[in-house]
Amino acid sequence: MSTTATAVGVSSKRGTWGGGNEPLKASYGKLMMWFFLLSDIFTFAAFLTAYAAIRVSYPTYAGPDDVFVGSNEYWPVPEMVFDALPFLHGVHVPLAFVGLMTFILIMSSVTMVLAVEAGHRNDKNDVVKWMLWTLLGGITFLSCQAWEWSHFIHGTDGGSMITYVNNLGRVVSETVYGANLAVNEYGPAAFAQLFFFITGFHGFHVTIGVFLLFLAFYQAAVGVYERRGHYEMIEKIGLYWHFVDLVWVFVFTFFYLI
Amino acid sequence: MAIDENKSTLEVTPRNEEKIKKIWKTAGILLILTSIEFVFAFTLPRGLLLYAIFIGLTIWKAKYIMMEFMHLGDEAKPLFYSIIVPLIFLVWLVIALMREGSDIFMIRW
CATH class of the missing domain: 1.10.287 (Helix Hairpins)
Structure with a gap:
């Protein structure tokens, strides 16, 4: 199905063992992208498994959801933590914003696969069009995440009464607003730490992805791939971008739903 | 030009x-x-x-x-399996760490 200009198959001159063959029938760049993604799957899986392990080591909040109060004695209910929307201060809309973010990322994955499809047809105009949509999706997602982080860090109006060991080694009981790596108003310190590291590491991947998307969009637009004779770069960056979407599907389930 | x-x-x-x-x-x-x-x-x-x-x-x-x-x-079957099969290790990782987590729960609470 690949219409790229790279050599594929067994060399007639050197035979099976003479070198220069491509038993996996994929170009070097695509293979390396796949194996990089495999290693990245393990990194994210380690993060999410650590989340699961730490979560089961804490009691779960047992009361009714609508009177949830943050405490570091038990794990919070995600839909009571992530319930804010931009421009709607103090309104309780559980998971709507993260749902929107998921929608944006899935849609940008769809436009990416349309760009790859256009690349197979050497259709420069379609590639440029769909790459631009994908780029816009990526930037929108990152902006949403910036808002989400900002809200998480600054917290709610009321905050929560938390008893914890402060950075001077004293046990203090005070109203905590928002979150940092040491203490947060939502749950145990590990909850905010995992939020920052998991969504942060994913956001870091999205940021790199946006740079790559821009590079591919620019090079496609000025005709670099046309002169090169194939649009394989779109395919490779596409693999990376779909992976970012794939990881978000898991982060969404394990962090926001369960 | x-x-x-x-x-x-x-x-x-x-x-x-x-x-x-x-x-x-x-x-x-x-x-x-x-x-x-x-x-x-x-x-x-x-x-x-x-x-x-x-x-x-x-x-x-x-x-x-x-x-x-x-x-x-x-993709070619060998490539397909070389991506999918290593993921089996994750099954072990999840079971091992969940066990560990629930044991910590028993000790702590």
Whole structure:
């Protein structure tokens, strides 16, 4: 199905063992992208498994959801933590914003696969069009995440009464607003730490992805791939971008739903 | 010369509407599965059954992304298996760390 200009198959001159063959029938760049993604799957899986392990080591909040109060004695209910929307201060809309973010990322994955499809047809105009949509999706997602982080860090109006060991080694009981790596108003310190590291590491991947998307969009637009004779770069960056979407599907389930 | 450079040297194949339709169909399935997760999050009581449904739907979505969007199914079989088979190690990782976590729970609380 690949219409790229790279050599594929067994060399007639050197035979099976003479070198220069491509038993996996994929170009070097695509293979390396796949194996990089495999290693990245393990990194994210380690993060999410650590989340699961730490979560089961804490009691779960047992009361009714609508009177949830943050405490570091038990794990919070995600839909009571992530319930804010931009421009709607103090309104309780559980998971709507993260749902929107998921929608944006899935849609940008769809436009990416349309760009790859256009690349197979050497259709420069379609590639440029769909790459631009994908780029816009990526930037929108990152902006949403910036808002989400900002809200998480600054917290709610009321905050929560938390008893914890402060950075001077004293046990203090005070109203905590928002979150940092040491203490947060939502749950145990590990909850905010995992939020920052998991969504942060994913956001870091999205940021790199946006740079790559821009590079591919620019090079496609000025005709670099046309002169090169194939649009394989779109395919490779596409693999990376779909992976970012794939990881978000898991982060969404394990962090926001369960 | 500038005009020469801007001239298309590659032959453009016309759009394969069937393929494009399939991409949008996959997109629709992904969005429907996500909506189902969303609805279940508010209608079903929290518990093992709900979590199992969530994980099942997530893996189902992951399958669609890998097979339809990343075209892993179209790659050579050895490549396909060299990506999928190592993921078996994750089963061990999850079981081991969940055990560890619940043991810490028993000691701590």
